[in-house]
Amino acid sequence: MRFELNGVEHYASTGGRDHKAGQPYLIFLHGAGSSHLVWTQQSRSFAYGSYNVLAVDFPGHNLSGGEPMLSVDEQANWLVEVMEHLEIATATLVGHSQGGLVALAVANSAPERVERMVFVATAAAIPVNDMLISTAETKEPVAKSSMTSWGLGPDAHHFENTVPGFSHAGMGLRVMDLNPVGALPNDLKACTGFEGGLEMAGAVKCPTMCVLAGKDRMTPIKFGRQLAEALPNNRLHVLKESGHTIPTEKPHELNEYLRDFLAA
């Protein structure tokens, strides 16, 4: 779905199905340097499963125009604007990595918009190593390669894939390449600049679920557990063998957890 907001064309995948009146909304939020493409196996699955799906490209990412935003709060405000523009009163937010921070920020600033939240391989704070940020600024391909490598668990490093013939490493790199230069360092700085996540988590009123990865080298699981403990009404799942990129590494498991959570 392409839509214009503040004079800029934006894109959000609907999972291949048009939205229908009366169906609940499910909004997927991607992580740093990524795009809606990380959610393809969730967006299509839930769109065909009677949800109105929106897997957004944040501004300045992949098919969305505009400039990449400098903070998580800006991204959260933009998402609320998108919901208003598309007349989405409430939705379940599903955030991967940085997308989880955006979900937390939306729950903090516009809690009436949020029915439920799902946090995938994320935490209440994601401070990024200074060296990675400076590498992203000066040698973006090196930063992308490093992040893709660190983002994958051992099975993905062995190129096991539920989608026949696909390469996690190849897709990870090329999905990042579709973003304009500068999107990645901006995202990393936005992650580092996000503060107060644990307090925001403690104030969340809606039901939440955390799905964490046992082999996550980007957002180590101990930080994800802190978030899970801070959320008042949370269920926790740990995928022991997954790396950071749960939506593509363990799509079937994640989708089952999502289905159970949404049905509860």
Added chain:
Amino acid sequence: MSDFYDLETLALHAGHVPDKEFGSRAVPIHQTTSYMFKDSRHAAALYNLEEGGHLYTRISNPTVAVLEQRIAAMEGGVACTACSSGMAALHLVTTMLVSSGDHIVSTAQLYGANINLLKNTMPRFGVETTMVHGRDLKAMEAAIQENTKFIFCELIGNPGLDVLDIEAVVKIAEKAGIPVVMDATFCTPYLFKPFEHGVNVITHSLTKWMGGHGVAIGGAVVDGGNFNWGASDKYPTLTSPHYALDGIVFWEEFGPAALTMRVRAEGMYNFGPSLSPTNAFHLLQGIETLPMRMERHISNTRAMVEFLQVHELVSWVKHPELEDHPDHEVAKKLLPKGAGSMIGFGVKGGRAAGSAFIESVEVASHLANVGDAKTLVIHPASTTHSHISAEDMKAGGLSEDMIRLSVGLENIDDLKRDFNQALKAAARAVK
């Protein structure tokens, strides 16, 4: 800073993690046509491309998928689709990217069947190809039209052994906003990684060096994921709604892997050039030893070049590592690990001597293949390229007296002895 495995490790491991139930270390052969659905939701999910999985072996298969993922890993692509042969691979790429009224630019230095598909078959379906010499970059640029959809090439031309300056070709393609499709059969990812040089799609005949054993025919399309199909309206098969799947737009849904998904959803579905699981298993066995075999192919090739160059009964020798080869400098730059294990040479005495030589070899095998572990010889003018016109043969770098030699892994002294006796027999035959 990244810690991806290197080629030698990927050749052994990529695409396969032992299953939890039996722990089978080798890749199991899933010799089945179809797969039990868990429930009706699961069945629908597979048909709708909601999630990954297998529904019918014409489309995908777990053993074949291991092979595909291994090749994708070794080439550094986003995805790979294995198919029944290298020719099926070119057919899949071509038909997924072009429609009637479209145009292709290709180098002329190609395998004969590649030439035939592009020059003789595709025009019947309204797709024309302009062929240019790989060294004539100006002609290549001039040949590109508004309706040109891709440039096709081989890095090491078959059988003329011309080496293409692919980086210059990539620049031409980038300027025109079209992708480069390369048949990388002759180099394999051991000698050359096309995506690192800007190539966008690779086709392989896995039958050759990749398998290496000569027991299974197979092909592959490897998607580099490095071409922006959405940058223009030239590729409606990827950027406009599909006729099925609720009008899916592959570029929007799968981004860098849009071509692969179209190949899978239309090419494999409607044409059905599937690779058998058992052949995929055989090809995987070959790939496990590809790096070691290529080392030996190259060292034996270098020794045979040296041997043939000084042999009194050989009139000429062609190999890109020889200084008098017109593409020697390009080969040195692009193929530092070796310029392939093919050699062209002429036997003194012309066509008749060439024929006598081929009939006299005892270790080398006279057959229509290349890239086998065993040394192979053939006379292209009377076999592989016999359906090509004299003009196209000349353009492809072929001569009537040429012997095409695919150097194998035998003991090098045995090979030299065999060639020596066969050359002497040829000389006696034409006296």
